[in-house]
Amino acid sequence: MDLKDKVAIVTGAASGLGNATARRLSGLGARLALVDLQAAGMSALAQETGALALACDVADGAASEAAFARILSERGSPHLLVNCAGIAPGARIVEKEGPGSLGEFERIVRVNLTGTYNWLRLAAAAMVENAPDDEGQRGVIINTASVAAYEGQIGQTAYAAAKGGVASLTLPAARELARHGIRVAAIAPGLFGTPMVEAMTQEVQDRVFEVIPFPKRPGRPDEFARMVLSIVANPMINGSVLRLDAGLRMQAR
Template sequence: MDVKGLAAIVTGGGSGMGAAVARALAGAGAKIALIDRNAEAAEAVATEIGGLALAGDVSDEASIREALAAAREAHGVARIAVNCAGIADAGRVVGREGPHPLDLFRRVIDVNLIGSFNVGRLAAAAMAEVEPLPTGERGLIVNTASVAAYEGQIGQAAYSASKGGIVAMTLPMARELARFGIRVMTVAPGLIGTPMLLSMSDEVQESLVATTLFPKRLGQPEEYARLVLHIAENELLNGETIRLDGAVRLAPK
């Protein structure tokens, strides 16, 4: 898939990996609509790349329907949908204050897992209506999981469950959407230097980097973005999750 001239939507596009993806796709000639709960942050990135900023909550059906309709009005049907929106609220199953708050668990699942599916299903429905590209493709969905889907740490029960769900739905979605020429891929990043991770103390960051085999550093959002661009360009990539992690394996805590 040559992304030049194609419409793309990126959730969580106001910062971190989402912003990096938006910049990379725009640099390759795609028309970008950024969806983020932080409208101000999305607007800043959109202004930088000549894209469209839209406020939206991925876990809310009406909010995403409205955002996708606005993106379609501006750029046409999005052939590329990249889900980067997510939260990482942590809590022990049984902590000092008692059992894990159920509302917190539900919120993480709502945003990370249900939000990714919500955007994916609505984007795919629109992709299925358009004419195929010369490659036979109609579209691409890229979801963001995490290495925590495989070796979640203490306190990450909700986060790991949400990201594990994203990994698990990748192949079934790819199998179902194949008849439309829509590919579905997932990236499971490791320790990426996003604002959330960089807000941690130097000591915590150093301890995390120490568990990485090579290269011994935090990943960069731009490295995630380059992988997404490669996935778009390599049509044989489908139905799989790629770890982007320097061979890190998370310790229990």
């Protein structure tokens, strides 16, 4: 799909994977709409690219519908959605004082899974009305899963459950939207140089990076962005979750 002058929405655009993706899409001439709770993080990118920046909780139905309405009004119908918004705090099943927090589990699932589905449904409903391109495509939706969906570590039950949900919805969503010419795929990144990973202690980072086969380093956000462009460019990628992890298989801790 040629993205020049097409509307592309990136959630989680204030930093990390979403920010790098938005920059790559801007370079292709896409008309950007940036979505994130952190308005300050989007301001520089919005000024550089002329993007529409919207501060929004991606899991809030009413707020997201209002933000999406602004995108339709000020930019038009999207041809691409890249869902990068997410959080990754630790949440144990049993804490020192007793059972782990149900509220924290719900918060992590709400942002990572419900937020992804929320923007998928809004984008898909708008894409249905797009004119098809030469391949019959009306849109592409790319979600962000994680290797934790497959090899979640101790303390990642909530995060792994949420990202497992993102991975699991990929194929049925692609099947449902196929008749409209809308592709759905997901990327499952390993350890990338994002605020989530940088929040780990140096000891934890060193231990984790040691088990990465090659290259033995964290991924660069721009490498995630390049995978997004590969999915967009290749119409045969549909219904799949693509690991981007340098061969990493996460250990228990």
